[in-house]
Amino acid sequence: MAAVKACNVLITGANRGLGLEMVKQLLEVNCPKRNIFAGCRDPIGPKCAELKELAKKHPSIITIVHLDVNDPCSIKESAKTVGSLLGESGLNLLVNNAGVLSPGTMLSTPDEDMHKAFNTNIMGPLIVIKEYLPYLRTAAKACGESGMSCDKAAIVNISAVLGSMTSLPSWYSQFPAFSYNVSKAGLNMITVCAALEFKTDEILCVAIHPGWVSTDMGGEKAPMDSRESVERVLHVLSSLTETQHGGFLDYTGKTLPW
Ligand SMILES: NC(=O)c1ccc[n+]([C@@H]2O[C@H](COP(=O)([O-])OP(=O)(O)OC[C@H]3O[C@@H](n4cnc5c(N)ncnc54)[C@H](OP(=O)(O)O)[C@@H]3O)[C@@H](O)[C@H]2O)c1
Known part of the structure; x- marks a missing residue:
């Protein structure tokens, strides 16, 4: 199976669920120069224990x-820290x-949940993109080849x-989840706008649906486990080129309607 060979990778929410699984599977690929920056909002809390164990085993x-x-x-502080470790490769x-x-439905969802969904699912990714953009640009330039790929420079919005x-x-x-529905539609629009704005930089931008997965978010009834979802998502990512730039794909690589 084709593999993602990107050297320097940042994943937000990497302490559990799909993010943690992605860290695990990227570790399995033989990629000598790999650096995984695993974002976590509470690195000293119990929810980060498994990620910390993994980091202890693979400190380099x-x-x-x-x-x-x-x-x-x-986000800004993290970008400074990661930026200082990235060097010239970006x-x-x-x-x-x-x-x-x-x-919750439109009528039952409290305003507080709307703010939480907007802050986490829209504003978060947006600010992360803006703060890390200089390093993505560095990577795109450092590559020296034309075209787009996840190994060169890419923004993947889950x-x-x-x-x-x-x-x-x-x-x-x-599944009435009004705040989530609206926020993910917003994230999709961010993906489209990012694709338009960063096309000349040759930074690939895509939105990916990982499937319905049995994480804390997806629940026990989900038909797919994290291992399978991430395997399939990484396989899709490994095959992306400028053809899929600005697209919305699922874990099988199929294009989804907006
Ligand atoms: N599971 C599914 O069926 C499914 C389907 C479609 C799309 N997705 C998408 O896939 C992505 C991962 O979902 P998942 O199923 O792995 O969910 P999950 O098991 O609930 O994990 C969510 C992750 O996001 C982190 N997170 C939440 N708020 C954060 C914040 N303010 N700052 C930093 N990290 C934060 C969590 O960290 P804490 O541990 O600190 O809370 C956790 O690491 C999400 O974007 C989700 O919308 C999932």
Whole structure:
């Protein structure tokens, strides 16, 4: 199976769920120069224990970075720290994975949940993109070859089919998650705008739906586990070129309607 060979990778929300699984699977690929910057909002708390164990075993590959996507100062500080470690090769792959979901319809969702979804699922990825953009540009330039790929310079926004305006009607009665739906639609728009703005930089931008997965967010009834989802997502990422720039794809590589 093709593998993501990006040397320098940043993943937000890397302490559990799909983010942690992505760290694990990137470690399995033989890539001697790999550096994984694993973002976590509470590196000393119990929810980071597994990631910390992993980082202890692979100190030359994993760097745990304090990164709360709800806190612009934390994002800026993280970018300074990571930037100082990246050197001239820059950041090849940015995965905006951290996300929250609160159930509820338009009428039952408290304003507080709307703010939380917007801050975490829209403002967080947006500020992360802006703060890490200089390092993505460095990586794109350092590559020396034309074209786009996740190994060269890419922004991958982990979105959801529940953010698809076209697909939502078939899901909404089963999974009403109004704040999440609206926020992931917003993240999709960020992906499209980023693709337009960073095209000349040759930074690949895509939104990916990882499937319905049995994480804390996806719940026990989900038909797919994290291992399978991430395997398939990484396989899709390894094959992306400028053809998919600005697209919305699922874990099989199929293009989804907005
Ligand atoms: N699971 C699914 O079925 C599914 C389907 C479609 C899309 N997705 C998307 O996939 C991504 C990962 O979801 P998941 O299933 O792995 O969810 P999860 O198991 O609930 O994990 C969410 C991750 O996001 C982190 N996070 C939340 N708020 C954060 C903040 N303010 N700053 C930094 N990190 C924060 C969490 O950290 P803490 O431990 O600190 O809370 C955790 O690491 C999300 O964007 C989600 O929308 C999931």
